[in-house]
Amino acid sequence: MPMLTSLRIFCFAFGLVFLPARAHAAAPEQESGKEIYGPCAACHGDLGQGGKRGEYPRLAGQRAAYIEYTLKKFRSRERINIPMFPYTQERELPDEDIKTVAAYLAGIQLSTKIPDFKPTDDALTRLLAMEKVMIIPKLEGDLENGKRLYQEECAYCHGIDGRGKTRFPMLVGQYTNYLQKQINAYIKGERLHDKVADDEDEEDGKSKPKTVKLGVLNRLTEKDIQDILAYITHLQDE
Incomplete structure (x- = not known):
């Protein structure tokens, strides 16, 4: 088999993973x-x-x-x-x-904001609503520096709004410690930075040759990286 x-059979039998995705x-x-x-x-x-x-x-x-x-x-x-x-x-x-x-x-949409509950909402209603919320704590940092560096070094692939472009991932709403772990892997060379090829431009649908400066993370200080991560945690509110 x-x-x-x-x-699938094992997990179903023990009730581990086939929980209802009520939002769909x-x-x-x-x-x-x-x-x-x-x-x-x-x-x-x-x-x-x-x-x-x-x-x-x-x-x-x-x-x-x-x-x-x-x-x-x-x-x-x-x-x-x-x-x-x-x-x-x-x-x-x-x-x-x-x-x-x-x-x-x-297609799964998880909000990053706590819902506005009505006084009449019972405990079950509140519980089910909160299951669809993912709260990423705000990080402290220099948001102006983080914004500048993000827009200069990251937005080309990950989008001004942090929600990704083409095959480059969404960063907004991602666990900050997971992002930090991946950053560390890039810096150590344990994970290779993806090159940008002739991707399709999402604005006009035309294919354009694109190049980026690879190894940007190795040029940033720890403070710069902290500021970028702090800025990303604030992007989810925009």
């Missing part, structure tokens, strides 16, 4: 994506909110193109992630399933 199928309509594509995502929920949360306070990243609302790209990078070992490697193999997660689960995760 294929590994993925076995995992039961469209066939969404149900298929939710089923494929099942084994991932044990680490990344039933709504893709991540786990263990950032040890496992938030996937909900992430760009579908980035999820597809990253899963294939895990499969080819161009990006080393030993725990993810067996789950991304073609026999367990074919390209069609990758596309389906990426679309499912991209």
